[in-house]
Amino acid sequence: MALMSCPACQKRISSQSKSCPHCQAELGERTETLVKISHIEQSNRLMNHSFIFLTLFIAGVVVWFWGGEPAQGVTAMLAISSFVLGFVGYLITRVRIVLHKRRSV
Template sequence: MALINCPNCQKRISDKAKTCSHCHTSMAGESESKATIRHIEKSNKLMNHSFIFMTLFVFGAVLWFWGGEVAQGYKLIISSACFAIGFIGYLITRVRIVLHKRKSV
């Protein structure tokens, strides 16, 4: 007897169980496809986050140099914040994507 993750709630259950004792999901054959679908959905979510952070990073860089001169005042603060948040968020999201891809489905 081995312990596996429930495809619906991700809690540990016996591989011999017909239904999950936590969420009452049936374990009849569809567990592999549910796990694959959830893996794809998480990949799509992470890619969307990556795109949002990259857009924020580019927006900060463009705002910083808009009009041919370096930003000053409130534009400098906004552009620096967008640049930094976008860059750091993008790096963290890329690490999460790599770790997610290493997980087996």
């Protein structure tokens, strides 16, 4: 008996159970298909997070250098915060994507 994620609610369940005890989703013979679909959906979510953080990073750079001179005051703090949050978030999300792809389906 191995533990796997429920395709519907993502909670850990036994691979031999016929239905999820948390959400009562029927597993039956479709378990492999549901696991693959769940894996693809998680990949899509991670790619969306990556895109959002990259957009935040680019927005920080644009705000910082808008008008030809570096921003000052509140605008500078907003730009730096956006830049750093976008950069760190993008790096973390890319690592999560690599780890997710290494996991076998």
